[in-house]
Amino acid sequence: xxxxxxxxxxxxxxxxxxxxxxxxxxxxxxxxxxxxxxxxxxxxxxxxxxxxxxxxxxxxxxxxxxxxxxxxxxxxxxxxxxxxxxxxxxxxxxxxxxxxxxxxxxxxxxxxxxxxxxxxxxxxxxxxxxxxxxxxxxxxxxxxxxxxxxxxxxxxxxxxxxxxxxxxxxxxxxxxxxxxxxxxxxxxxxxxxxxxxxxxxxxxxxxxxxxxxxxxxxxxxxxxxxxxxxxxxxxxxxxxxxxxxxxxxxxxxxxxxxxxxxxxxxxxxxxxxxxxxxxxxxxxxxxxxxxxxxxxxxxxxxxxxxxxxxxxxxxxxxxxxxxxxxxxxxxxxxxxxxxxxxxxxxxxxxxxxxxxxxxxxxxxxxxxxxxxxxxxxxxxxxxxxxxxxxxxxxxxxxxxxxxxxxxxxxxxxxxxxxxxxxxxxxxxxxxxxxxxxxxxxxxxxxxxxxxxxxxxxxxxxxxxxxxxxxxxxxxxxxxxxxxxxxxxxxxxxxxxxxxxxxxxxxxxxxxxxxxxxxxxxxxxxxxxxxxxxxxxxxxxxxxxxxxxxxxxxxxxxxxxxxxxxxxxxxxxxxxxxxxxxxxxxxxxxxxxxxxxxxxxxxxxxxxxxxxxxxxxxxxxxxxxxxxxxxxxxxxxxxxxxxxxxxxxxxxxxxxxxxxxxxxxxxxxxxxxxxxxxxxxxxxxxxxxxxxxxxxxxxxxxxxxxxxxxxxxxxxxxxxxxxxxxxxxxxxxxxxxxxxxxxxxxxxxxxxxxxxxxxxxxxxxxxxxxxxxxxxxxxxxxxxxxxxxxxxxxxxxxxxxxxxxxxx
Numbered sequence: 157x158x159x160x161x162x163x164x165x166x167x168x169x170x171x172x173x174x175x176x177x178x179x180x181x182x183x184x185x186x187x188x189x190x191x192x193x194x195x196x197x198x199x200x201x202x203x204x205x206x207x208x209x210x211x212x213x214x215x216x217x218x219x220x221x222x223x224x225x226x227x228x229x230x231x232x233x234x235x236x237x238x239x240x241x242x243x244x245x246x247x248x249x250x251x252x253x254x255x256x257x258x259x260x261x262x263x264x265x266x267x268x269x270x271x272x273x274x275x276x277x278x279x280x281x282x283x284x285x286x287x288x289x290x291x292x293x294x295x296x297x298x299x300x301x302x303x304x305x306x307x308x309x310x311x312x313x314x315x316x317x318x319x320x321x322x323x324x325x326x327x328x329x330x331x332x333x334x335x336x337x338x339x340x341x342x343x344x345x346x347x348x349x350x351x352x353x354x355x356x357x358x359x360x361x362x363x364x365x366x367x368x369x370x371x372x373x374x375x376x377x378x379x380x381x382x383x384x385x386x387x388x389x390x391x392x393x394x395x396x397x398x399x400x401x402x403x404x405x406x407x408x409x410x411x412x413x414x415x416x417x418x419x420x421x422x423x424x425x426x427x428x429x430x431x432x433x434x435x436x437x438x439x440x441x442x443x444x445x446x447x448x449x450x451x452x453x454x455x456x457x458x459x460x461x462x463x464x465x466x467x468x469x470x471x472x473x474x475x476x477x478x479x480x481x482x483x484x485x486x487x488x489x490x491x492x493x494x495x496x497x498x499x500x501x502x503x504x505x506x507x508x509x510x511x512x513x514x515x516x517x518x519x520x521x522x523x524x525x526x527x528x529x530x531x532x533x534x535x536x537x538x539x540x541x542x543x544x545x546x547x548x549x550x551x552x553x554x555x556x557x558x559x560x561x562x563x564x565x566x567x568x569x570x571x572x573x574x575x576x577x578x579x580x581x582x583x584x585x586x587x588x589x590x591x592x593x594x595x596x597x598x599x600x601x602x603x604x605x606x607x608x609x610x611x612x613x614x615x616x617x618x619x620x621x622x623x624x625x626x627x628x629x630x631x632x633x634x635x636x637x638x639x640x641x642x643x644x645x646x647x648x649x650x651x652x653x654x655x656x657x658x659x660x661x662x663x664x665x666x667x668x669x670x671x672x673x674x675x676x677x678x679x680x681x682x683x684x685x686x687x688x689x690x691x692x693x694x695x696x697x698x699x700x701x702x703x704x705x706x707x708x709x710x711x712x713x714x715x716x717x718x719x720x721x722x723x724x725x726x727x728x729x730x731x732x733x734x735x736x737x738x739x740x741x742x743x744x745x746x747x748x749x750x751x752x753x754x755x756x757x758x759x760x761x762x763x764x765x766x767x768x769x770x771x772x773x774x775x776x777x778x779x780x781x782x783x784x785x786x787x788x789x790x791x792x793x794x795x796x797x798x799x800x801x802x803x804x805x806x807x808x809x810x811x812x813x814x815x816x817x818x819x820x821x822x823x824x825x826x827x828x829x830x831x832x833x834x835x836x837x838x839x840x841x842x843x844x845x846x847x848x849x850x851x852x853x854x855x856x857x858x859x860x861x862x863x864x865x866x867x868x869x870x871x872x873x874x875x876x877x878x879x880x881x882x883x884x885x886x887x888x889x890x891x892x893x894x895x896x897x898x899x900x901x902x903x904x905x906x907x908x909x910x911x912x913x914x915x916x917x918x919x920x921x922x923x924x925x926x927x928x929x930x931x932x933x934x935x936x937x938x939x940x941x942x943x944x945x946x947x948x949x950x951x952x953x954x955x956x957x958x959x960x961x962x963x
Contacts, residue, residue: 264319329439548563
């Protein structure tokens with residue numbers, strides 16, 4: 157390993173390779189890459205070919221996250237039960253069978269057989285890099301929970317393609333894989349089904365903020381993007397930061413999900429982009445009505461037979477391996493499900509329809525995005541590939557062009573079926589319940605509920621890109637996980653296909669705050685000459701609460717002079733809480749006193765009321781004034797009856813008392829993350845308060861990894877932990893701001909600052925497991941070095957060249 161020096165690469169261009177697979181395998185037998193690590197362990201990887209730069213990426217990512225990658229490959233190979241036994245509620249057994257039924261291994265094989273040469277080059281190189289690190293370092297130095305584990309083995313390109321099929325299903329099928337694996341007809345021997353206490357996808361989570369600024373609103377007339385995805389802080393849904401350079405062919409900086417090549421969010425020399433989690437539907441549950449037998453079902457005027465397939469897995473039990481067989485069933489819609497509380501009975505069941513099943517396009521999609529030299533090129537790449545699986549996109553370039561789109565792969569319903577579905581969301585209890593968890597429920601017996609075809613669609617039954625919502629502008633665009641129809645403070649989009657998200661519905665407080673920021677009406681905003689990167693950074697980390705700005709003065713006035721309020725039969729004194737809210741700075745900073753009272757006050761109102769009106773707001777939501785409404789505090793009841801506002805304030809005091817938290821505690825003393833044996837205080841808030849900077853103890857996907865927690869979970873507070881994440885002793889953060897980046901351009905090219913908040917390494921013994929969350933705690937973003945001379949000048953820069961082969 158040597159200190160970094162600036163080096164020059166020959167700027168030659170190699171066109172698209174069209175060699176056949178045999179010539180490819182012979183030519184791509186060896187790899188060489190230079191890896192330069194800079195502050196916080198960021199990996200800058202340079203090589204002469206795509207295969208070699210992916211080799212370096214795989215090698216460097218394995219150094220930071222090999223256990224996570226190996227665990228996920230074990231999962232998609234349906235080998236969890238083989239190494240870890242049945243699992244709680246037979247979770248490993250059901251997962252193993254579920255992935256077999258979803259066919260991810262066959263999907264991976266199809267990609268291996270059919271992907272373009274460049275994609276094969278990338279994936280083969282990545283696998284070789286992972287294997288090279290493993291060969292050099294072994295497993296004896298891994299974290300204790302997986303040290304010397306026999307399930308950590310070399311990976312193949314097929315393993316990686318299988319993993320990427322699972323990534324494509326991150327917003328859909330993977331969330332119900334145990335339901336697929338446990339689904340048995342009513343006349344079959346019962347099996348242990350999945351736990352019923354975890355939502356399919358948590359309401360309004362996972363989230364993100366993405367901002368785009370164009371030439372009309374920036375101080376220098378160039379584009380700027382703020383990336384702020386909210387993803388898990390542990391397990392497989394984490395990002396890893398890197399800079400990839402192949403001279404004349406690729407030069408891109410950003411983050412990728414662990415185990416994946418290329419960059420999924422970031423910037424190159426001319427364009428920056430980010431993603432947010434789409435509020436559209438990537439999958440449907442088709443309600444199945446039984447036919448003449450337990451494995452038949454009605455479809456229109458006919459009765460159809462399900463198809464079955466027998467699967468076998470290995471199960472470790474008391475140190476011995478045995479085989480377990482299970483027959484799983486499929487309708488023409490997709491595999492059957494064992495939905496908690498609803499199940500599969502003689503009265504019917506549910507089948508899965510997944511829009512990303514068979515999406516082989518996403519790797520090529522990201523290679524094209526990484527190479528784009530303008531917003532126009534990036535947009536064209538998305539329109540041509542139609543490969544984005546589950547995200548909105550916000551992009552801007554060095555000329556000041558901005559583009560927003562929800563171009564994620566989406567099922568297409570007929571207009572009539574779409575209207576019926578939207579009506580059912582409002583009127584049918586089961587449809588509404590599943591909709592709250594991002595699942596669209598359709599009648600599987602009605603041919604009219606089938607996904608429909610359209611010219612230009614990437615697959616049958618999917619919406620073609622020309623139908624999906626987008627906005628081109630030179631002002632601002634954003635998304636904060638609400639549906640597409642409000643993409644900027646001053647633009648509204650027309651209705652798109654129904655499953656892109658319901659048009660004209662009330663916005664979340666966080667969406668309203670993001671729009672308020674971009675409109676320049678928040679406490680932190682643009683300079684007199686327009687937005688600068690410093691302005692955007694300050695606005696993102698300002699931690700001001702929109703709902704506090706809108707409501708707190710009226711709440712304080714209502715509660716002033718009220719000595720006590722009765723809550724659940726208890727008399728609660730309000731004076732101290734009122735005084736603390738009066739003096740509160742209306743932010744969720746480390747030293748903010750009163751923030752936790754406001755959080756728990758708001759949490760007494762259901763999500764629908766925070767969005768729409770109800771007993772909190774005086775003026776309900778108005779789609780013609782989407783950002784400004786709801787507004788005003790709901791008036792006190794006539795005649796001095798029960799006041800929901802005062803009751804909510806009293807309940808906030810009781811919740812904090814139950815959690816053994818003093819109501820005058822500064823936020824930073826009770827909101828934290830446990831990392832590497834340290835408790836790091838954190839600013840920010842969750843979905844309740846209406847701020848941009850999200851950190852939270854709740855909101856994750858259901859975990860699909862086996863990594864142990866770093867600290868014992870604190871005791872729950874009944875009826876409230878699921879709302880704000882509060883536990884006895886505080887708010888232990890597990891989710892939220894992950895890749896935080898402000899990406900702009902000047903005359904040299906890209907200029908960016910940011911952090912990978914939870915750190916570059918998954919190993920708690922590494923300094924790069926905790927260093928960036930400490931920087932985030934102090935709001936200290938790091939320069940993201942793109943130019944060679946800046947990388948070489950980094951005070952922590954060290955360089956190593958790694959070589960290897962596919963042999």
